[in-house]
Amino acid sequence: MAAPMNLWVIVPAYNEAAGIATTLRALAEQDDKDFTLLVVDNGSTDGTAEIVRDLGVQVITEPRKGTGAASDTGMRHAIAHGATHLARTDADCLPRRDWVRNIRRAFGDGLEMVGGRLRPRTDEFPLKLWERWLIPAVVQVAATFGRIRPGNRDPAYLGPYVMMPGCAVAITADLYVRAGGFPRTAIEEVHEDRALVNAVRRVTSAYASRRDVVVYGSVRRLRAYGLIGTLAWYADHRYRPDVVDIR
Template identity: 60%
Template sequence: MTAPVPGGEPAPGGEPAPGRVPGSVPPVRALCVAMPALNEEKLIRQSLQALAAQVHKDFTLVVVDNGSTDTTTAIVADFARIHPAMDVRLIHEPQKGTGAAADTGMRFGALNGARWLARTDADCLPAPDWTLRIVEAFDDGLEMIAGQLNPRLDEGLGRASRWLMLLAVEVASFFGRIRPGNKGEGYLGPYQMLPGCNMAITAELYLRSGGFPRTSIEDLHEDRALSNSVRKLTRAYALRRNVVVFGSCRRVQAWGLPNTLAWYADHRFRPDHVDIR
């Protein structure tokens, strides 16, 4: 495992660019997977195991610790020691926020040799063929891929509840296309809902689009912002339903489905505590 410190090359405005230490970081593989993590000791080991079980194993995993105070980083370090053939990097982003952490991980890959970037989260389980299907989609000419997000099967939800959640995702995707905030001048194609925990993009397009905004989840849904930025640059993006990630339902269990949908719909529901663990 390599554990570089983010920062180094100047970015526009003179600030260090996240995720880059010139001359000190071994190049990453063609596909680089970014995984933001904050106090995920309960679930991250399962996520790491799901990535270790991928059919297509030629990828680098970059875990971006976003200020964990539990054993998250120790679990990642132990996992990397047990799986020496897997290219695992652990880096740190002190600026709290899913946007900031995800951007640091994606830029680490883009600035250190990756051709393609993917993202999942530390409470998710990518299907065994996840990375394989991502590479196939890129080989088909796509520059950005939105994957299929399914509820995890191990969190106690019944079949009816899981189907209701899948339906809710489809409804949210439909309303995203007619949402006024996703319309306007300059878009080359229709809005595509982009699950932050199941997406991929070429490194070149990520940098050209500006990437994930370095925001906190309370302020902005960074996946929506990236999707809208990409739509102004290319039409080579699409949903691939065979790119599957099983996501945690813990927000739904904590808030209920209506409030969870309202949270993702422009933060119409604003709880006091958003980091459900």
């Protein structure tokens, strides 16, 4: 008989006071509520932590700024408090109502790491019809490029590269420790989600992306950088804007 799954959902947050309540509401409305929610305040200066606490959600602090650092702190805190399975989304994202349920199903199917689909949010900015089509298409192109990218190819890898956005990823606690976890870096230094995927590929092939694990992501970076700038940003930070933390 399999041991019960103790699932924690980790949300790193930096200066997200304007919108984090919407993300927490999406998590509160999951049709599978059997998880522990933890927000990692990454040194916010706008009252993010206070808003989260007022909503009755647990908060810890990671003063070292960086999505990798904050995510790793949250994951390791969860493991130290009994988590057997971990999921992460971001404070500007909206997991679909069945997100947790479908993650749990994927783990039940034997996967040790689960990625999901990233779709554009439509509640932040008006999206034209062509944008609603284009954004998922761009994500797919990026996923395809990732499979042939030299940095993602190594004979030591046990399976193919699979793009897993950090805002829509889940992993067993055991694998997280075995793989070394998220690098404790800032967003402008390393794409921590890609680094974790490649670390996992060195120790197991039990990972996959699931189409039913869906998160709606913010388009604010696209609005700030434009399409070409956004693509260059995600392609090894070839575009370096003056302002990295878009709010």
